[in-house]
Amino acid sequence: MINALTYLTRRCPNKCSYCRISRERVQEMPPSDWSRAWSILKELGVTFNLILGNEPWILGRDLPTIMQHNQTPFAMYTSCNTLLYTAYSRSYFNSFLDNFSCAVDYSKDYLHEKAFHVDDMERKSENSWFLLRCVKEDYPKVDCQGLITIHAKNLEQVPAIVKDLSDMGVFVGVNLIHHARDDQTDFAPTKEEMDGFLLDSDFDHPRLKKIFDAVKAIPNNLVMNPDYLDYDTNDLIRKKYHCLGNPYGGPTIDADGSLRCCGYRKGKLTRTFHIFDLPKRLEQWKDAVMEDAMGCAGCSWGYMLMYHKLLSDPEFGKKVFTKHAIKGLEESKWSQRKIE
Ligand code: SF4
Ligand code: SF4
Secondary structure: OOEEEEEOOOOOOOOOOOOOOOOOOOOOOOHHHHHHHHHHHHHHOOOEEEEEOOOHHHHOOHHHHHHOOOOOOEEEEOOOOHHHHHHHHHHHHOOOOOEEEEEOOOOHHHHHHHHHHOOHHHHHHHHHHHHHHHHHHHOOOOEEEEEEEEOOOOHHHHHHHHHHHHHOOOEEEEEEOOOEOOOOOOOOOEOOOOOOOOOOHHHHHHHHHHHHHHHHOOOOOOEOOHHHHHOOHHHHHOOOEOOOOOOOEEEEEOOOOEEEOOOOOOOOOHHHOEHHHOOOOHHHHHHHHHHHHHOOOOEOOHHHHHHHHHOOOHHHHHHHHHHOOOOOOOHHHOOOOOOO
């Protein structure tokens, strides 16, 4: 089991005020170059690629061109921009795309109460609920996932979000909010920018434990990373976990083709490599990731933790990532994907 992560673009039409990763302008690789990158992932034996944008759908008609030669199972996140969905959903779902993954951070009831007074972040969740319902109705075979980023303002809503998504047949990922602890963590805003969102380890960890217990008690829940609910909540909040130099086995590709240490960190050494340096400079790249990662104070990132946990049963692990296999859930309810 070898996983990768790819940022196809840093552009996003939503321009959320707190978004840090979109602040740096990146010269995107030409669409035709991605076929070479996909061949390299295949050659490296990558079994799953997590594709992020910021908003891949902003690539419009180039996105099918970019994806046409991909042979690696993937999940592609979208920020659920309704205009992009209207413009491209039919052509994407009828060609390369059989997955719809997005962020769902607020419950339906909460958003209903806020009505027209939602902020950037809440509007994103509002669009996610709306578009997940559209996909479920119009493209029932498309594999859907909602990722909940847990923070101080949505903590109590998490069980309701899990229940409603599961009832819709949408798989659920859970992850804790992260902030930048140094200048290398370009994925997340700084502590100051996240004022009011960060959980306090001493005060919040028993509450988080109670919420995790409530989620575990939801019958037929579709949480795809249930192990996350069993970690020590104090350690999760304190970001006490570490990839030990191997975030998830394979490379992290940025939109310009350069490599990153992991999805959260760019890394000083790793970013001097390009995906086209692999597999020729494989050992040097691994050393660079190791050195960059060892300069990191740690994280509680669900993708990394899941990968490491599932290494004990890699054959099942591959199915978790590619088709949302969940122990105890009948196999007929896992997703059937075009590329497995
Ligand atoms: S939707 Fe996500 S990627 Fe887009 S601007 Fe907002 S936070 Fe950034
Ligand atoms: S511990 Fe590893 S995976 Fe987590 S942020 Fe640091 S370098 Fe990335």
